[in-house]
Amino acid sequence: MSVTGPRGTAGRLGALQQLLLVVLCLFAFLPGISTLPPTDRDESRFVQATKQMVASGDYVDIRFQDEPRYKKPAGIYWLQSAALAVTGQGADAPIWAYRLVSVLAATIAVLATARLGAALFGPLAGLIAGTALAGIVMLLFEGRIAKTDATLLATAVVAQAALARVYLTARGRLEPSAAAPWVFWAALGASILIKGPVVPALSALTVASLSLFDRDRAWLKGLRVGRGVLLMLAIAAPWLLLITWKSGAEFWQESLGKDFISKVGSGQESHGFPPGYYAAIYVLFLFPFAPLALRSGLKALNRRRADPALLFLVCWYVPYWLMIELIPTKLPHYALPAYPAILLAMSWALTDATAQADDLPRWQVWLWRLTLAGFALVALALAAISVGATPYLTGAFSVWGLLAAVLLLAAAWFGSGLRAGAGFRTAVLPATLASAAAFAVLTVAVVPGLKPVWLSPQLADTFARVKTCPESRLIAVGYHEPSLVFLTATNTLLTDAADAAAQLAANPDCTIAMIDERAMERFAAALPGGLAGVEEVGAVEGINYSKGTKRFLRFFRMKP
Structure with a gap:
């Protein structure tokens, strides 16, 4: 051929x-x-x-x-x-x-x-x-x-x-x-x-x-x-x-x-x-x-x-x-x-x-113009999110977010086709390189640093730090995301407050209970002796982005 x-x-x-x-x-x-x-x-x-x-x-x-x-x-x-x-x-x-x-x-x-x-x-x-x-x-x-x-x-x-x-x-x-x-x-x-x-x-x-x-x-x-x-x-x-x-x-x-x-x-x-x-x-x-x-x-x-x-x-x-x-x-x-x-x-x-x-x-022509207007709004929104996400969630400014925003705007300009003589070297290749570079910056330097939205890694790290024996089991109440299971262990139990209390009482030596603040009253009521019999060993606060809700999760184990 x-x-x-x-x-x-x-x-x-x-x-x-x-x-x-x-x-x-x-x-x-x-x-x-x-x-x-x-x-x-x-x-x-x-x-x-x-x-x-x-x-x-x-x-x-x-x-x-x-x-x-x-x-x-x-x-x-x-x-x-x-x-x-x-x-x-x-x-x-x-x-x-x-x-x-x-x-x-x-x-x-x-x-x-x-x-x-x-x-x-x-x-x-x-x-x-x-x-x-x-x-x-x-x-x-x-x-x-x-x-x-x-x-x-x-x-x-x-x-x-x-x-x-x-x-x-x-x-x-x-x-x-x-x-x-x-x-x-x-x-x-x-x-x-x-x-x-x-x-x-x-x-x-x-x-x-x-x-x-x-x-x-x-x-x-x-x-x-x-x-x-x-x-x-x-x-x-x-x-x-x-x-x-x-x-x-x-x-x-x-x-x-x-x-x-x-x-x-x-x-x-x-x-x-x-x-x-x-x-x-x-x-x-x-x-x-x-x-x-x-x-x-x-x-x-x-x-x-x-x-x-x-x-x-x-x-x-x-x-x-x-x-x-x-x-x-x-x-x-x-x-x-x-x-x-x-x-x-x-x-x-x-x-x-x-x-x-x-x-x-x-x-x-009008359909194309409408698309172009929507595209301009999207480009500006992506750039704004890249710059603003870190300050909004962490209170700190990120130069990497600013770089990602500049790259996204460059990708939008090259890829829009508005430049005269749009072709492989003048439009498509630079747009792709800028877009890919923006994603590289975002996924390497910006998004992983947005810790409030990455609850599961923080929860897994806390569990690893506070567990009392190698085979300790995590009992989770109020936060049931699959990433928590993947990052902790297959036997992590996603359950309710009453069952968490029962599991903790049944195996006090190797069980850690992770309780959402909203379930604390039910957890305390189900515990033999109430909260007096447990000790808090850690806490994590953040945002469950899957649901768009704030979470405050506390870790408990039975007192020796």
């Missing part, structure tokens, strides 16, 4: 270009993975379940303490377990070892996006798309957190890239690839093990939309559906069968009934929002490229009938976006699998001379 220009039939990134993208990804995603404390609640639930999986040697059943955790399949826990093994860490590994999976997955997503962009619109476009993906707020966050979403993105981009290869080969746009259909189905199988039906739904919507707009389904033969589905099932089905054998119907009731269907049918876990939510948060999570990407996406939408590659990107982004807008349960990361499509459209618009000359209809 030869390297051609941006409107050629194919292109390929060179080895040096891909290596530079890998270096960029390491700069974007590695800083902060060891300094940022475990976050609540999803990340800490994932890593604690992996910790227990490694400690127990049971790689089929998934548990958080004694409770089954069947909302997601086992794929992410296996990958995190493999990361612990590769790094030589065991069940007590620090948080950075678990986060390496997301760093690697985000890097794969960037490379796959860049390779697809090169194939569709030329090597320069590929560099633009991959570089831009590495710089957006959403992936800068998910790429350094030990959750499923960066890994899911990697499977989504690989699947969609293979699907694009099959579709555009049939349209005479790309050269044939015998491996493409098998890569597509294998990626779908892997995605099911990560997060169930999300990526299959994305690809199904893309296929259905392409078939509808093209009015031609002959290209579907290239997907090798019969044998491809068998490959997908060969990857995903063994664990599904094992967990069904082990749990009976409980896994399916939890994952499909309580998790998937409830998200589709109603707003789950206080995350219900009306349609328009993802349009509203677009300017934040696609920062710093939101206005430029939107303008490019609109041009691609207008040109979709003239170029099957642009039609593919439209059918990737728009139907999936409409689907998640209609689902009542909404979380910001749900939109992540769609973002590569609009960034690929941006790479086309920045490298195609005819696209740069395109004028938008009036309503699209």
Whole structure:
């Protein structure tokens, strides 16, 4: 396959270009993975379940303490377990070892996006798309957190890239690839093990939309559906069968009934929002490229009938976006699998001379202006938070916060596309470097220092200091965040005041009770002899950011 220009039939990134993208990804995603404390609640639930999986040697059943955790399949826990093994860490590994999976997955997503962009619109476009993906707020966050979403993105981009290869080969746009259909189905199988039906739904919507707009389904033969589905099932089905054998119907009731269907049918876990939510948060999570990407996406939408590659990107982004807008349960990361499509459209618009000359209809111009106004507000808000968070929470000024603010404003200026002659070196690369540098400063030097919001590390340190024997157990009342369990011990008991008093009385030598100030009366009433029989050995005050409430937690042990 030869390297051609941006409107050629194919292109390929060179080895040096891909290596530079890998270096960029390491700069974007590695800083902060060891300094940022475990976050609540999803990340800490994932890593604690992996910790227990490694400690127990049971790689089929998934548990958080004694409770089954069947909302997601086992794929992410296996990958995190493999990361612990590769790094030589065991069940007590620090948080950075678990986060390496997301760093690697985000890097794969960037490379796959860049390779697809090169194939569709030329090597320069590929560099633009991959570089831009590495710089957006959403992936800068998910790429350094030990959750499923960066890994899911990697499977989504690989699947969609293979699907694009099959579709555009049939349209005479790309050269044939015998491996493409098998890569597509294998990626779908892997995605099911990560997060169930999300990526299959994305690809199904893309296929259905392409078939509808093209009015031609002959290209579907290239997907090798019969044998491809068998490959997908060969990857995903063994664990599904094992967990069904082990749990009976409980896994399916939890994952499909309580998790998937409830998200589709109603707003789950206080995350219900009306349609328009993802349009509203677009300017934040696609920062710093939101206005430029939107303008490019609109041009691609207008040109979709003239170029099957642009039609593919439209059918990737728009139907999936409409689907998640209609689902009542909404979380910001749900939109992540769609973002590569609009960034690929941006790479086309920045490298195609005819696209740069395109004028938008009036309503699209006003939409772009509205987006630009929202983007400006977001940039200023991010800068203000970077500067003001440390003084507000700790009373001290942080020069690192000021540096992060300057970098964020620079990223916004370069990434907005307002400068004349916006391109790879003049807009995309400097915007990504500034955005990634800002996140590095924030996650290494600013956010970890906001101690009032990091209650769990302080509580774990206090417990380690005051416990009376190596096997001491922490009994927690009024603060039940998963990060506390991960940072202390799997047997940490999250309970109420009466049970805490009973546990402390039953094992006075090796039990520490941690009581929220609001539960003190109930705790004292349940203790034999009241507070006279215990001694306070420590206290921590701060903010539970998961609930947005202040907490004052006191540590007690029985008097000798």
